[in-house]
Amino acid sequence: xxxxxxxxxxxxxxxxxxxxxxxxxLVYLHWEKHLMFCAALAFPFPPEMxxxxxxxxxxxxxYGPHPDFEKIDWSTVRWTLDGEDxxxxxxxxxxxxxVGHKSMLRFWTPGLDGLGDSGA
Amino acid sequence: xxxKIPLKRKYEMMTRGLAWDTTYQDMDxxxxxxxxxxxxxxxxxxxxxxxRLTQDAYWKYQAExxxxxxxxxxxxxxxxxxxxxxxxxxxxxxxxxxxxVSPLEYQAHRHFAHLARxxxxxxxxxAAQMQSIDELRHAQTQIxxxxxxxxxxxxxxxxxxxxxxxxxxxxxxxxFDDAVSAGxxxxxxxxxxxxxxxxxxxxxxxxxxxxxxxxxxxxxxFGFSAQSDESRHMTLGLEVIKFLLEQDEANVPIIxxxxxxxxxxxxxxxxxxxxxxxxxxxxxxxxxxxxxEMYFEEQGGALxxxxxxxxxxxxxxxxxxxxxKHRISHEVWAIFYQxxxxxxxxxxxxDDEHKAWLSAxxxxxxxxxxxPRLDLWKQMAADGNRYYNMALPQLCQVCQIPxxxxxxxxxxxxxxxxxxxxxxxxxxxxxGCQYIFDHEPExxxxxxxxxxxxxxxxxxxxxxxxxxxxxxxxxxxDNMAYEGSAEExxxxxxxxxxxxxxxxx
Amino acid sequence: MSTNNVSIxxxxxxxxxxxxxxxxxxxxxxxxxxxxxxxxIDCPGHLTISAESVGERLGRDWDPQExxxxxxxxxxxxxxDDDHFDLSWN
Ligand SMILES: [Fe+2]
Ligand SMILES: [Fe+2]
Ligand SMILES: [Zn+2]
Numbered sequence: 216x217x218x219x220x221x222x223x224x225x226x227x228x229x230x231x232x233x234x235x236x237x238x239x240x241l242v243y244l245h246w247e248k249h250l251m252f253c254a255a256l257a258f259p260f261p262p263e264m265x266x267x268x269x270x271x272x273x274x275x276x277x278y279g280p281h282p283d284f285e286k287i288d289w290s291t292v293r294w295t296l297d298g299e300d301x302x303x304x305x306x307x308x309x310x311x312x313x314v315g316h317k318s319m320l321r322f323w324t325p326g327l328d329g330l331g332d333s334g335a
Numbered sequence: 336x337x338x339k340i341p342l343k344r345k346y347e348m349m350t351r352g353l354a355w356d357t358t359y360q361d362m363d364x365x366x367x368x369x370x371x372x373x374x375x376x377x378x379x380x381x382x383x384x385x386x387r388l389t390q391d392a393y394w395k396y397q398a399e400x401x402x403x404x405x406x407x408x409x410x411x412x413x414x415x416x417x418x419x420x421x422x423x424x425x426x427x428x429x430x431x432x433x434x435x436v437s438p439l440e441y442q443a444h445r446h447f448a449h450l451a452r453x454x455x456x457x458x459x460x461x462a463a464q465m466q467s468i469d470e471l472r473h474a475q476t477q478i479x480x481x482x483x484x485x486x487x488x489x490x491x492x493x494x495x496x497x498x499x500x501x502x503x504x505x506x507x508x509x510x511f512d513d514a515v516s517a518g519x520x521x522x523x524x525x526x527x528x529x530x531x532x533x534x535x536x537x538x539x540x541x542x543x544x545x546x547x548x549x550x551x552x553x554x555x556x557f558g559f560s561a562q563s564d565e566s567r568h569m570t571l572g573l574e575v576i577k578f579l580l581e582q583d584e585a586n587v588p589i590i591x592x593x594x595x596x597x598x599x600x601x602x603x604x605x606x607x608x609x610x611x612x613x614x615x616x617x618x619x620x621x622x623x624x625x626x627x628e629m630y631f632e633e634q635g636g637a638l639x640x641x642x643x644x645x646x647x648x649x650x651x652x653x654x655x656x657x658x659x660k661h662r663i664s665h666e667v668w669a670i671f672y673q674x675x676x677x678x679x680x681x682x683x684x685x686d687d688e689h690k691a692w693l694s695a696x697x698x699x700x701x702x703x704x705x706x707p708r709l710d711l712w713k714q715m716a717a718d719g720n721r722y723y724n725m726a727l728p729q730l731c732q733v734c735q736i737p738x739x740x741x742x743x744x745x746x747x748x749x750x751x752x753x754x755x756x757x758x759x760x761x762x763x764x765x766x767g768c769q770y771i772f773d774h775e776p777e778x779x780x781x782x783x784x785x786x787x788x789x790x791x792x793x794x795x796x797x798x799x800x801x802x803x804x805x806x807x808x809x810x811x812x813d814n815m816a817y818e819g820s821a822e823e824x825x826x827x828x829x830x831x832x833x834x835x836x837x838x839x840x
Numbered sequence: 841m842s843t844n845n846v847s848i849x850x851x852x853x854x855x856x857x858x859x860x861x862x863x864x865x866x867x868x869x870x871x872x873x874x875x876x877x878x879x880x881i882d883c884p885g886h887l888t889i890s891a892e893s894v895g896e897r898l899g900r901d902w903d904p905q906e907x908x909x910x911x912x913x914x915x916x917x918x919x920x921d922d923d924h925f926d927l928s929w930n
Contacts, residue, residue, distance in 0.1 A: 218777035219518065221371045227777040229759055231787045241790065243729045243762070248747055251708045253669040254728040254737040255749060259790040277726045280715070297753075297760075317760040319751060330707035334747025342905075342922050385918035388905070396908045403909075536913050540849060540878070543912075547877035555877050559851050562912040570918055620876060634915040637844030641917070641929045 233316040240316040242309065244269065246278050247321055248328040250335040255319070262310025266303045269320075283327040293323045346387035351380055354457035366455040372518035375583035379456030382578050385570055393465050397472070400560050407556040408479055417487050418833065421549040421617040423826035424817055427680040428615035429554060430490045431607065432542070434679060435507045437477035438498040440561075444470035446515045446522060454519055462571050469564040476557040483553060489822055490679040490813040497679060500794070501806050502785035503607075503671075505735045509782065510604050514597075516778070520579060521593050527572035529597035529650075533638065535565060536630040538608050545612065545620040573638075580645040587646045592774065598650030599767030602659075603734035609664035610671065613693065614685070622696040627660040652767040655743050661697055662746055665705040666739045672712065673724035674737075677799060679808050681817035684713040704746050721816050725799075727786045731764035733771050733779055740764045756780065842929035845882040846916030852877050856910035858897035859889060866893050878912055887916070889925040 218225055233240050239259035246252060256277060260269075270289065278284050294301045297318050304312055314320065329335045340348070357365050369376070410416075420426070447467035451460050485491040498504050514525040543558035579586045609623035621629075631653075639649040650656075668682075675682040685693075690709065694701045715722050728737035742750045743766075752763040756776045763769040772779045788794050795805025803810045817823055848863070850856040856879070863881055864870055870883040881887070895902040904925040916927035 218775045219372055219521070220777075221368065221518070225777065227781040229757075229780040230783060231780075231791075232759065235791045237792070239790070241787065245729075245749060245751075250669065250704075250739075250741075250747065250749070251711060251722075252724060253666070253673055254739040255751070256724075256726040257729045257786050257790070258726065277724075280720075280722060282711075315760075317762070319753065319760075319762065321751070329747070330711055333704055333707040335704065335708040335711075339922075342920070386905070386908075386920055388908075392905055396905065399909055540913055544875045544878050559877065559912055563851075563908060563910065566911045566914045567908070569914060573917070633845065634847060637842065637846075637915065637929055640842060640844060644930065 231317070236316075240310075240318075242314060243317070243319045244273070245319070245321045246274075246281075247323045248334045249278070249281055249283065250329065251281055252278065255321075260309060260314075262314075263308045265306060266309050266312065266314075267305035269309070270303075270305060283324065283329065286327055287324045288326075291325050293325070295319075295321045342387050345389055346384070349389035349391070350384075350457045350461050354460075362455060366453055368453045369455055369519055372520050373589055374518075374520045374579060374586050376456070376579075377582055379459070381581065382456045382458035383574070384458060384462050385574060386567055388462075388465065388567065390461070390465075397468075400563060401472070404476060404556055404560040408476070408483070408553055411553045411556075412483050416552050417484065418829055419550040419552070423488075423822050424615065424681070424683060425549045425551065425617050426484070426488050426822070427682065427817075428542075428611040429484065429546075429551065430488075430680040431611060431615075432554075433477060433481050433484070433491060434494045434497055434501075435504055435607065436538070437474060437481065438495060439507055439511050440470050440474040440477060442511045442515060443526065444468075444474060446526075449515075450519050450522065459575075466564075466568055466571065469561075469568070473557075473561040473564070476560065480553050480557055487825075489809070493807040496807050500785075501679060501808070502674075502677065503736075505783065505785050506607065507604060509735050510600055513600065513778070520575075520589075523572070523575045524579075524590060524593040525597040525600070527568060528576045529572075529594060530601050531565060532569040532572035532576075533598065533631070533635055534601040534605060535569065536634070537605050537626055539565060540630070541612060541621055541626045542608060545616045545618075548618050548620050549616055576642070576647075577645070580642075580647065584646075591647055594647065595651035596771050596774070599652050599656070599765070599771065600734065602652075602656045603731075603736060603764070603768070606663040606667045606736065606740075610667040613664035613696070614668040619692060623664040624660045624696060627657070632657060651770065652765075655765070655767065658743055659740070661700045662704075662741060665693075665697070665700070666741065667736075669705075669708065670728070670737045670739050673722060674728070676723045676810070676815050677803065677808075678814050679806075681814060681820055681822065683817035684716050685709050700746060716816065716818065721818075723815075727789065729762060730784045730786050731768050732761045732782055732784070733763055733768035734765075735782065735784060736764060738762065738764045841885050843884045844929050845884055846887050846927040846929060847880060847882045847914065848887065848911065848927060849878055849880040849913040850910045851912060852879055853910060855906075858894050858902075859907065859910060861897050862893040863887065863889055866890055880913075883927075886926065886928040888927075891923045891925075 236259055238261050240262055242258050242260045243255045245255035294303055296313060356362060444467050447463045447470060451463035451467055454460055481491050481494055498508055514522050539558055539562045543555050546554040546558060579590055612623045671678060672682045690706060712722050731738055738749060740750050742748045750765055752769040754761050754772060761772060763772060789802055795801045800810055812821060850860060860879055864872060867883050867887050870881050870887060873880045891902050891904050904920055907925055916929055919926040
């Protein structure tokens with residue numbers, strides 16, 4: 216039973232269906248071991264956006280304030296997409312490499328574990 | 336003088352003695368809501384209010400409470416009681432309370448009126464009637480407090496409008512919407528038992544005692560006046576549970592699931608209170624961790640041992656909640672610190688004395704995990720670069736709090752949980768929230784998540800100032816850093832005037 | 841019978857003072873904790889408030905329902921009648 220309802224057969228409506236976001240889809244980003252940023256971040260990105268725009272524009276803008284950010288060696292960064300290991304293609308669009316509506320992208324920066332290795 | 340009727344007899348006369356079964360209409364048509372949840376009731380007369388409170392006594396005692404309460408509120412207003420506060424930072428906690436909780440009092444008033452009409456047991460009807468009136472009284476007295484504080488401070492000018500729109504107020508709002516859109520017995524289990532009996536002590540008692548300690552006489556008075564009704568509501572909560580469990584064995588698993596669900600819902604909601612206690616009271620009364628140990632681990636532990644005879648076990652995620660007592664206040668403060676530009680109150684940098692207190696209260700976690708970021712933020716602010724997070728956070732589909740809670744075994748890693756349902760993904764902050772979703776996905780896919788609504792263009796625009804306009808919040812006045820705010824300035828001016836006045840006399 | 845604590849919290853008011861006194865006199869195992877604006881009393885297993893005992897301290901009859909004016913919080917199963925108010929765990 217997917218809901219306890221007075222009326223048999225009651226169904227709900229997903230308020231966050233991709234159609235409701237116009238040309239965009241929701242994508243979540245999170246930099247691991249840097250909880251100076253309290254939670255993962257949510258963005259409306261068009262699926263045609265190249266992955267390189269995340270690395271080149273979005274991350275510096277929002278994670279740049281952390282002193283570790285400029286120390287990141289991007290060749291060593293490890294990514295997961297919706298829980299699976301993932302190697303992004305910076306040239307290709309996010310949509311073409313499986314970043315879907317409400318996908319979760321997490322990345323780890325080896326050797327950088329936050330302020331005094333606190334995870335923050 | 337007529338002989339006094341014994342209490343038990345009077346209670347019988349004033350409850351069951353006033354009731355009848357309908358005959359022109361089928362009872363099931365008159366009471367259409369109390370069967371669809373699968374709860375089986377064989378004998379409504381077994382319902383007893385242990386206080387045996389009847390309407391005549393109810394009005395007498397409530398009138399007395401109101402007289403006392405308004406005497407204090409009047410003198411508070413006349414004597415500029417707000418100047419007796421420990422510090423204007425205290426108001427952050429008060430604003431969060433008044434905008435988050437007071438509208439719930441009104442919701443509770445409405446829903447207990449609904450139950451009073453739609454439950455077929457007379458004892459239960461009478462108890463729900465009284466509680467409905469109590470909750471209206473709570474809403475009114477809190478609105479009086481809002482009205483007073485709104486004359487002097489920012490952020491309280493449109494609380495009903497804000498409650499329906501502002502991102503963090505969706506946390507308490509959706510909590511209550513979840514309860515009122517459930518059936519009557521789930522509502523009782525959710526609000527009367529899990530919230531009022533098991534968890535409400537953590538909201539009102541240390542918080543109100545904290546208000547007293549911080550010079551807020553208005554709040555402590557309405558708080559304790561409300562809480563004196565609350566002990567009756569708590570008693571009702573325990574009574575309901577025992578009654579339902581005694582009526583039919585088939586009720587046990589249904590109730591257990593509701594306890595599991597609403598314990599976790601309540602625990603998440605109260606993480607906001609944890610933040611208020613540990614970070615927002617200038618003079619601290621006890622840490623969130625101590626309050627949790629006293630009220631949940633000790634008192635709740637005794638309660639669930641007592642209920643074991645019915646086959647009820649402690650809430651499913653209680654261990655995780657106990658584990659989180661070292662963390663959640665810090666995690667929630669981090670959220671509000673960096674999103675204060677979108678809130679209706681200020682946050683501030685934590686001074687050394689306060690950090691020393693946190694370190695002593697949280698020896699296992701504070702210095703290791705939380706002090707470093709507080710230090711960095713303070714340094715950034717000193718460099719003229721106070722940190723605000725300019726992206727929007729991911730929210731939990733169930734509790735609607737930004738996903739800032741961490742893995743049970745690792746305070747440095749955010750706890751990410753997700754599910755696919757009918758081809759769409761949903762994200763949760765914890766096993767508890769995921770468990771709740773799994774049982775009723777058709778309910779939670781309908782969540783109005785503020786961040787997603789902003790991105791859909793439903794909240795006044797794409798930029799933060801547009802959204803704040805739509806919230807009726809004034810950017811830079813009602814919110815952002817306390818340091819340098821208009822509120823800090825006016826407070827310091829008042830305190831300076833008072834010192835001059837005191838020096839003269 | 842359980843020896844877990846039952847508990848009652850009362851406001852720090854004139855109305856509540858004789859109640860607190862009666863509780864401490866009649867329940868030797870009770871522990872009283874003082875906080876700003878409130879008093880929390882814990883007692884293993886069982887706690888009783890006797891109407892007679894409160895009445896003696898007050899110099900008039902005391903109805904256990906008057907407790908409604910002072911109580912803030914409770915923990916335990918309640919048994920109330922004309923002459924007493926009890927809390928217990930089974
Ligand atoms: Fe209330
Ligand atoms: Fe209540
Ligand atoms: Zn959650």
